Amino acid sequence: MSAREKIAFLNGLLEGLNPGGEAERKIYTGIVEALNALADEIDDHAEVLEEQQEFLEDLSEYCEQLEEDMSSLEGEYGDIDDYMDDEPGETFDSRECPECGHVFFYKTEALNEDGSLQCPECGFVIQD
Ligand SMILES: [Zn+2]
Numbered sequence: 001m002s003a004r005e006k007i008a009f010l011n012g013l014l015e016g017l018n019p020g021g022e023a024e025r026k027i028y029t030g031i032v033e034a035l036n037a038l039a040d041e042i043d044d045h046a047e048v049l050e051e052q053q054e055f056l057e058d059l060s061e062y063c064e065q066l067e068e069d070m071s072s073l074e075g076e077y078g079d080i081d082d083y084m085d086d087e088p089g090e091t092f093d094s095r096e097c098p099e100c101g102h103v104f105f106y107k108t109e110a111l112n113e114d115g116s117l118q119c120p121e122c123g124f125v126i127q128d
Contacts, residue, residue: 003042007035099124 001009011032019028095117096103102121111117115128 004039
């Protein structure tokens, strides 16, 4: 039996049994009315809660969609962070390490001052 059904049952009892005198009836009727008002307020809160729940679900769905879009973008273009640090106009070169044969890309302006380059694979310093 829900709270509202219990209140209705109580109200039915009150009308059926017609207890006591005038004063007692007033008190009982007042209690039933107060309980009804409480039930109304609880219903209102439940409605607000449900709306917020729906809003949260929408928001969470939207975030998931964003995450999916993000990872499919990263799949197509590589890690997005790689683009963030890049200044426009940077150029890359590729080099094969004579020591280990590892082929790697490097920024031309990231060369050491003497023009040497360190292999990221084996650490060998390639002199030009
Ligand atoms: Zn190497």
